[in-house]
Amino acid sequence: MSGIGLELLALQLVTGVALGAIYVLLALGLSLIFGLLNVVNFAHGAFFMVGAYVGVFLFGLTGNFWVSLVLTPLGVGAIGLAVERVLLRPLYGRGIDYPLLLTFGLSYVFIETIRILFGLTGMRFPTPPELRGAVNIGIGFFPLYRLFLIGITAVIVFALWYFIERTRYGLIIRAGARDPEIVRVLGIDVSKIWLLVFGIGTGIAGLSGVLAAPLQGITPEMGVPVLAEAFVVTVVGGMGSLAGAVIAGLLVGIVVSMTSLFAPEMAKVSIFILMALVLLVRPRGLLGRAGALG
Amino acid sequence: MLTIDNLSAWYRHSHILQGVSIEVKRGEIVTLIGRNGAGKTTTLKTIMGLVAKSTGAISFDGHSILGRPAHERFHLGLAYVPEDRRIVPGLTVEENLRLGIIASASRANETQMIERIAETFPRLKQRLPQQGSTLSGGEQQMLAIARAMMAEPKMILLDEPSEGIMPILVEEMFAQFRTMKAQGTTILLVEQNVELALSLSDRVYVMDQGVIVHQDSAAALIANPEIQERYCSV
Numbered sequence: 001m002s003g004i005g006l007e008l009l010a011l012q013l014v015t016g017v018a019l020g021a022i023y024v025l026l027a028l029g030l031s032l033i034f035g036l037l038n039v040v041n042f043a044h045g046a047f048f049m050v051g052a053y054v055g056v057f058l059f060g061l062t063g064n065f066w067v068s069l070v071l072t073p074l075g076v077g078a079i080g081l082a083v084e085r086v087l088l089r090p091l092y093g094r095g096i097d098y099p100l101l102l103t104f105g106l107s108y109v110f111i112e113t114i115r116i117l118f119g120l121t122g123m124r125f126p127t128p129p130e131l132r133g134a135v136n137i138g139i140g141f142f143p144l145y146r147l148f149l150i151g152i153t154a155v156i157v158f159a160l161w162y163f164i165e166r167t168r169y170g171l172i173i174r175a176g177a178r179d180p181e182i183v184r185v186l187g188i189d190v191s192k193i194w195l196l197v198f199g200i201g202t203g204i205a206g207l208s209g210v211l212a213a214p215l216q217g218i219t220p221e222m223g224v225p226v227l228a229e230a231f232v233v234t235v236v237g238g239m240g241s242l243a244g245a246v247i248a249g250l251l252v253g254i255v256v257s258m259t260s261l262f263a264p265e266m267a268k269v270s271i272f273i274l275m276a277l278v279l280l281v282r283p284r285g286l287l288g289r290a291g292a293l294g
Numbered sequence: 295m296l297t298i299d300n301l302s303a304w305y306r307h308s309h310i311l312q313g314v315s316i317e318v319k320r321g322e323i324v325t326l327i328g329r330n331g332a333g334k335t336t337t338l339k340t341i342m343g344l345v346a347k348s349t350g351a352i353s354f355d356g357h358s359i360l361g362r363p364a365h366e367r368f369h370l371g372l373a374y375v376p377e378d379r380r381i382v383p384g385l386t387v388e389e390n391l392r393l394g395i396i397a398s399a400s401r402a403n404e405t406q407m408i409e410r411i412a413e414t415f416p417r418l419k420q421r422l423p424q425q426g427s428t429l430s431g432g433e434q435q436m437l438a439i440a441r442a443m444m445a446e447p448k449m450i451l452l453d454e455p456s457e458g459i460m461p462i463l464v465e466e467m468f469a470q471f472r473t474m475k476a477q478g479t480t481i482l483l484v485e486q487n488v489e490l491a492l493s494l495s496d497r498v499y500v501m502d503q504g505v506i507v508h509q510d511s512a513a514a515l516i517a518n519p520e521i522q523e524r525y526c527s528v
Contacts, residue, residue, distance in 0.1 A: 168396055171385070171389055171392060171393060171396065172393075172396060172397075174382075174384060174385065175382045175385060175389075175393050178382050178383050178384055178385075179380055179382050179383075181344065181364075181380070182376070182380040182382060183393070184344075184363070184364040184365050184368075185342060185344070185364055185365075185368060185373075185374050185376075186365075186368060186393055186394055186396070186397060186441070186445075187365050187368035187369055187396075187397030187398060187445065188365055188396070188397045189363070189365045190365075
């Protein structure tokens with residue numbers, strides 16, 4: 001370990017935050033959907049993957065990364081709206097296992113559809129030219145694209161926080177997560193809120209798919225491991241807790257990145273060890289409260 | 295204002311309401327009394343649209359509302375304060391009040407309405423930034439009523455507002471009901487505190503085992519202790 005200096009540790013920490021940024025975005029969507037709809041969305045990884053493909057398609061079509069970055073979450077969110085309205089809505093009130101099985105099956109439909117449209121082998125998603133290279137962040141050179149990832153996640157987290165804590169719709173969402181019946185009595189059509197929330201959650205999953213694409217390339221199966229990791233993050237943070245999703249996402253990112261520095265072969269396992277440790281101490285996760293947004 | 299005709303309602307397989315007919319005229323306070331389990335709460339829930347299976351007819355302010363979702367009934371001017379108050383945890387008193395007008399067409403008047411409600415319910419005024427769940431039982435009841443009044447409903451359904459509340463607060467609350475009536479709100483009240491309810495009401499329906507067994511003016515029922523004894527004593 002003698003070769004590892006303080007600066008390398010610090011750089012690895014920032015790398016962990018960048019990795020965690022993707023987890024944060026995915027876990028936010030999962031938690032939002034679980035907190036309101038009580039749906040464990042097993043298609044979340046597939047929405048992430050579809051986001052990456054829609055992103056590469058739009059990037060190829062327009063040649064402009066930024067256009068693709070804006071349009072992809074809208075497109076994937078629109079697919080999410082259709083899924084909620086047509087497939088999920090008839091299943092509410094039938095127990096948590098119905099939507100779980102539906103989304104599980106849906107993820108395979110998405111994967112097969114992408115295989116048919118784009119082929120079995122993966123594709124590269126080039127880092128946009130303006131985000132290539134590295135910049136000196138004081139402790140050393142760090143890839144510009146990863147900094148961008150941290151920045152855009154911070155923007156999304158802030159926007160979501162503002163939307164939920166400071167706007168009229170956010171108040172309805174917070175109330176609807178705690179007590180949907182009283183919200184109906186006060187004149188609000190809760191099914192519209194659930195629709196909106198599923199659209200936002202899947203839209204963010206789509207966005208994280210485009211954002212992750214330049215880091216790892218894209219394949220039809222890319223969402224499968226990501227889904228497992230995103231579930232670990234939501235469980236560590238506490239199911240339904242948005243603040244928990246942010247903290248746990250960053251924590252998991254940092255743990256993975258630090259483990260890969262010291263014991264690379266342990267990196268994949270480390271997040272499950274972290275989950276086991278957290279659940280031993282706090283069975284509900286760091287900020288968990290049953291079925292509520294916190 | 296509200297006409298209920300031969301209303302039946304079910305919870306799963308139990309037939310709770312078995313042909314209930316009630317009429318409440320504009321500006322009246324009507325009380326529904328009866329023992330626990332008589333079907334009073336179910337009657338209010340069915341009027342508001344919170345019971346999955348019901349048959350018969352409910353007409354409110356000229357609209358047939360049976361089968362319409364609860365949020366549409368709210369927009370016709372119907373408000374409901376449930377027995378357990380349902381102050382939303384995690385929200386402040388002010389946010390709970392805002393929730394009462396958030397879906398209403400008069401949303402633009404939110405600030406004035408909160409001020410007005412705070413004048414009417416001075417206990418809530420000092421507690422606006424506080425978490426709603428930290429209020430005492432009586433204050434939570436006030437908040438639940440205030441929240442229901444935010445959108446200025448034509449009619450309000452109140453389920454056992456005096457339950458578990460200090461007597462002094464109960465009197466304060468019943469004085470509020472008189473004010474609400476004076477301002478033109480129609481009230482359908484379910485109440486265990488029969489004596490107090492009768493003093494406030496115009497007319498009374500007595501309910502037992504899912505049907506209406508007696509109806510009268512409040513004054514006549516006060517003079518008829520036998521009925522009170524038979525259907526209301528625990």
